[in-house]
Amino acid sequence: MDATETAQEIDVDALDRYGLSEELIDDIEVGLLESKPVDYFQALLEPLHAADIADLLEQLSGGEREQLIELMGDLFDAEVYSHLDYTVREDVVEDLDTEKMAEIVNDLASDDAIDFLEDLDEEEQRELLDAIPAEDRAFYEKHLSYPDESAGRLMQREVVTVPSFWTVGQTIDHMRDKKIELPDDFYNLIIVDPSHHPVGMVKLSKLLRTKRPTPIANIMWEDMKIIPVNMDQEDAAYLFRQYGLVEAPVVEEGGRLVGVITVDDIVEVLDEEHEEDILKLGGVKEDDLYSDVVETTRLRFSWLLVNLGTAIAASLVIGLFETALEKVVALAILMPIVASMGGNAGTQTLTVAVRALATNELTTSNAFRIVGKEVLVGGINGILFAILMGLVSWAWFQDPALGGVIACAMVVNMLAAGLAGTLIPLGLEKLGKDPAIASTVFLTTITDVVGFFSFLGLAAWVLL
Amino acid sequence: MDATETAQEIDVDALDRYGLSEELIDDIEVGLLESKPVDYFQALLEPLHAADIADLLEQLSGGEREQLIELMGDLFDAEVYSHLDYTVREDVVEDLDTEKMAEIVNDLASDDAIDFLEDLDEEEQRELLDAIPAEDRAFYEKHLSYPDESAGRLMQREVVTVPSFWTVGQTIDHMRDKKIELPDDFYNLIIVDPSHHPVGMVKLSKLLRTKRPTPIANIMWEDMKIIPVNMDQEDAAYLFRQYGLVEAPVVEEGGRLVGVITVDDIVEVLDEEHEEDILKLGGVKEDDLYSDVVETTRLRFSWLLVNLGTAIAASLVIGLFETALEKVVALAILMPIVASMGGNAGTQTLTVAVRALATNELTTSNAFRIVGKEVLVGGINGILFAILMGLVSWAWFQDPALGGVIACAMVVNMLAAGLAGTLIPLGLEKLGKDPAIASTVFLTTITDVVGFFSFLGLAAWVLL
Numbered sequence: 001m002d003a004t005e006t007a008q009e010i011d012v013d014a015l016d017r018y019g020l021s022e023e024l025i026d027d028i029e030v031g032l033l034e035s036k037p038v039d040y041f042q043a044l045l046e047p048l049h050a051a052d053i054a055d056l057l058e059q060l061s062g063g064e065r066e067q068l069i070e071l072m073g074d075l076f077d078a079e080v081y082s083h084l085d086y087t088v089r090e091d092v093v094e095d096l097d098t099e100k101m102a103e104i105v106n107d108l109a110s111d112d113a114i115d116f117l118e119d120l121d122e123e124e125q126r127e128l129l130d131a132i133p134a135e136d137r138a139f140y141e142k143h144l145s146y147p148d149e150s151a152g153r154l155m156q157r158e159v160v161t162v163p164s165f166w167t168v169g170q171t172i173d174h175m176r177d178k179k180i181e182l183p184d185d186f187y188n189l190i191i192v193d194p195s196h197h198p199v200g201m202v203k204l205s206k207l208l209r210t211k212r213p214t215p216i217a218n219i220m221w222e223d224m225k226i227i228p229v230n231m232d233q234e235d236a237a238y239l240f241r242q243y244g245l246v247e248a249p250v251v252e253e254g255g256r257l258v259g260v261i262t263v264d265d266i267v268e269v270l271d272e273e274h275e276e277d278i279l280k281l282g283g284v285k286e287d288d289l290y291s292d293v294v295e296t297t298r299l300r301f302s303w304l305l306v307n308l309g310t311a312i313a314a315s316l317v318i319g320l321f322e323t324a325l326e327k328v329v330a331l332a333i334l335m336p337i338v339a340s341m342g343g344n345a346g347t348q349t350l351t352v353a354v355r356a357l358a359t360n361e362l363t364t365s366n367a368f369r370i371v372g373k374e375v376l377v378g379g380i381n382g383i384l385f386a387i388l389m390g391l392v393s394w395a396w397f398q399d400p401a402l403g404g405v406i407a408c409a410m411v412v413n414m415l416a417a418g419l420a421g422t423l424i425p426l427g428l429e430k431l432g433k434d435p436a437i438a439s440t441v442f443l444t445t446i447t448d449v450v451g452f453f454s455f456l457g458l459a460a461w462v463l464l
Numbered sequence: 465m466d467a468t469e470t471a472q473e474i475d476v477d478a479l480d481r482y483g484l485s486e487e488l489i490d491d492i493e494v495g496l497l498e499s500k501p502v503d504y505f506q507a508l509l510e511p512l513h514a515a516d517i518a519d520l521l522e523q524l525s526g527g528e529r530e531q532l533i534e535l536m537g538d539l540f541d542a543e544v545y546s547h548l549d550y551t552v553r554e555d556v557v558e559d560l561d562t563e564k565m566a567e568i569v570n571d572l573a574s575d576d577a578i579d580f581l582e583d584l585d586e587e588e589q590r591e592l593l594d595a596i597p598a599e600d601r602a603f604y605e606k607h608l609s610y611p612d613e614s615a616g617r618l619m620q621r622e623v624v625t626v627p628s629f630w631t632v633g634q635t636i637d638h639m640r641d642k643k644i645e646l647p648d649d650f651y652n653l654i655i656v657d658p659s660h661h662p663v664g665m666v667k668l669s670k671l672l673r674t675k676r677p678t679p680i681a682n683i684m685w686e687d688m689k690i691i692p693v694n695m696d697q698e699d700a701a702y703l704f705r706q707y708g709l710v711e712a713p714v715v716e717e718g719g720r721l722v723g724v725i726t727v728d729d730i731v732e733v734l735d736e737e738h739e740e741d742i743l744k745l746g747g748v749k750e751d752d753l754y755s756d757v758v759e760t761t762r763l764r765f766s767w768l769l770v771n772l773g774t775a776i777a778a779s780l781v782i783g784l785f786e787t788a789l790e791k792v793v794a795l796a797i798l799m800p801i802v803a804s805m806g807g808n809a810g811t812q813t814l815t816v817a818v819r820a821l822a823t824n825e826l827t828t829s830n831a832f833r834i835v836g837k838e839v840l841v842g843g844i845n846g847i848l849f850a851i852l853m854g855l856v857s858w859a860w861f862q863d864p865a866l867g868g869v870i871a872c873a874m875v876v877n878m879l880a881a882g883l884a885g886t887l888i889p890l891g892l893e894k895l896g897k898d899p900a901i902a903s904t905v906f907l908t909t910i911t912d913v914v915g916f917f918s919f920l921g922l923a924a925w926v927l928l
Contacts, residue, residue, distance in 0.1 A: 025829045204668040274738040282815025311804040332796035333782045340775040351746025365489045380761045
């Protein structure tokens with residue numbers, strides 16, 4: 001192996017891990033503790049990508065973070081900011097002065113600048129907008145008027161448009177003109193008619209491969225997806241995923257082009273929606289990893305309170321059968337099993353249904369079939385576990401009648417679980433609510449109540 | 465408003481909904497029932513995007529699907545296939561002959577073709593590979609040798625490479641050469657050295673804006689992320705998300721360029737990983753929406769069996785306190801509340817932790833702080849609910865001592881929930897397991913056991 005060969009060798013193992021190392025975080029924390037000079041931190045942070053610096057700031061405690069940002073100076077810039085988690089941003093903004101904020105907003109791409117402005121309270125927004133050139137100010141004010149989580153908030157206004165009557169040559173010359181400011185990243189040109197309505201798109205790769213005299217309209221593709229500025233970001237993300245889009249024009253009422261959404265924005269939306277789904281199913285309102293103890297406690301409390309209400313309701317059902325419980329203590333021992341199996345079977349069904357609703361796979365066209373299938377699955381598993389648990393109970397308490405009671409209750413509750421697991425999210429969706437948010441609590445209330453009622457009720461009837 | 469204006473007006477409302485309408489699905493189903501002629505279906509399907517046709521096929525029942533595919537003829541092509549859900553694909557492939565399959569594979573981009581081949585069993589694979597040109601066969605065989613869910617399976621081999629010593633002019637001329645076959649979509653050129661190692665990338669937009677004599681090496685950016693062919697797809701997706709990538713070169717051992725991954729592949733991976741996370745947390749192994757009843761029952765059974773085991777364990781704990789339950793029936797009525805509150809508080813913590821592990825936000829650097837915070841949050845909410853539930857129990861059963869017992873048990877169980885909710889996923893991650901898969905069952909076992917034991921144990925000690 002000669003020297004050149006070795007120099008060109010890429011260390012594939014080193015590629016497996018990028019970004020932040022534990023050692024680096026340790027070095028920073030120790031540095032802060034020992035009040036090392038500014039150079040020390042700058043040398044450590046300089047080689048990092050902005051996204052990794054943002055991660056580092058997230059990993060530190062609130063006090064450390066504030067200290068480090070001060071030490072970073074210009075290394076803390078718009079790009080680092082745009083990679084910070086929402087909760088951490090709020091924290092950071094509090095420590096910035098208006099001048100630094102204006103600098104950040106001016107450096108950000110328009111979609112990230114909107115993100116920044118959104119985070120501020122109204123007074124801060126006003127103050128900051130006043131410190132920005134009038135032309136930009138008007139743009140931002142308009143954007144902040146679009147609904148939260150809409151395509152308008154997501155898009156960037158920097159678009160490369162070409163009139164439909166140009167040739168390839170004219171287009172290339174226009175792009176080479178140093179006076180024209182173009183966005184950093186774009187993959188398509190948007191072809192517009194005289195009233196600035198998008199009529200087609202041209203891939204850059206296509207443009208490159210086409211002879212200069214060709215009219216641009218000849219190489220454009222016209223079945224692009226046009227996104228209204230008020231469309232919910234989740235719907236926009238659906239279009240990108242469904243049709244494998246990389247870029248899509250955004251139009252305002254009347255069809256005028258106002259911006260463009262690119263796939264990297266969509267990756268973030270997908271990530272957000274993912275987070276929302278998973279947290280809501282787990283009974284958490286928002287990602288509180290970086291929130292402080294008081295805020296986290298507050299955010300979790302309300303959900304737990306709802307749960308307490310439903311748990312008490314289930315206990316009231318148990319209370320109806322006090323006499324039975326007093327006579328046969330085995331009922332108290334076995335009853336959580338019936339409720340738990342129903343809850344788990346229901347959660348399985350619910351999870352599949354919520355996910356299928358989110359991906360538009362569960363619709364009114366196949367709802368009836370899916371509900372039927374889930375009830376059947378619940379019924380079959382119900383019978384299997386009824387046999388199993390019936391035998392276990394019989395052996396445990398030497399009482400065949402008790403085995404029969406728990407077996408019947410198991411079948412009833414698993415049927416209820418299949419039914420509730422599909423009907424609850426379908427119903428919430430029908431009512432225009434997010435099926436993820438309250439499904440779990442409704443479901444476990446039903447499986448608890450049905451479980452306790454069928455088991456204790458049957459027992460009271462058969463055994464006493 | 466004049467005529468031209470009206471013609472150019474874009475109907476923004478119509479843009480809000482794309483794709484499949486309920487009516488269309490109904491028309492197809494009715495058509496199948498009434499055995500309408502082929503033209504009827506072709507006229508309905510012709511205007512649809514391949515992704516929408518795939519959705520339509522997913523919405524139909526198994527029998528309808530088979531019928532429709534037969535009627536579709538050439539409208540069922542590689543693109544429609546590539547948009548089908550995994551479970552439905554398996555179903556569809558069974559009905560295709562080798563000739564149709566070979567046609568599909570030849571029409572697919574290399575990454576989608578790999579997808580197709582993966583779905584087949586070994587014998588079918590062999591048969592199909594024999595029906596494919598030798599050159600492609602070698603490529604596919606090599607690709608199938610990469611591990612499942614690795615970058616190698618995800619990448620496409622069609623890459624536009626340029627030697628680093630070329631000029632912009634040479635590059636453009638090369639791309640204009642009609643004899644060269646280029647991929648449909650690409651956004652960057654990959655610059656390679658003589659041993660075909662990637663050394664940089666050039667954005668097409670940059671290429672377009674640069675004068676012909678400029679050396680290509682002058683406009684390339686070098687800090688691109690290089691992905692080893694064996695990297696897990698989830699790690700590759702992380703890189704794309706973290707650094708906002710659109711395209712990344714893939715290299716084999718030794719650093720030779722073998723392919724490229726584009727962001728649209730990553731959107732699919734994110735979607736898959738999302739699905740996996742959410743389903744695993746809900747106790748479902750894989751998306752079984754389109755699986756038949758028997759298969760679905762089988763897939764759900766094993767998880768429910770594990771849950772039955774843990775539910776019985778919790779009941780054994782209850783059984784230890786038979787005497788107490790016999791004497792004070794209120795204990796049986798109240799005990800599910802303690803367990804339920806612990807389970808829900810634990811699930812909240814667990815969800816946040818699992819999500820934070822998946823996004824690399826929870827690391828060994830901040831694990832200690834996060835665990836501490838969660839225990840504290842559990843403790844505070846524990847105290848709040850202890851007071852609440854203590855008063856409710858006191859009022860309900862007219863017994864202040866019983867109120868005291870449930871209050872103490874509540875605090876203990878919510879502390880345990882905070883601890884278990886963070887330590888279980890951290891432990892699983894440490895052991896190299898996926899934290900999502902078994903966390904919930906471990907957690908509820910702990911909160912049930914601790915809940916029942918602390919409540920009944922304290923009651924036996926204080927009240928009897």
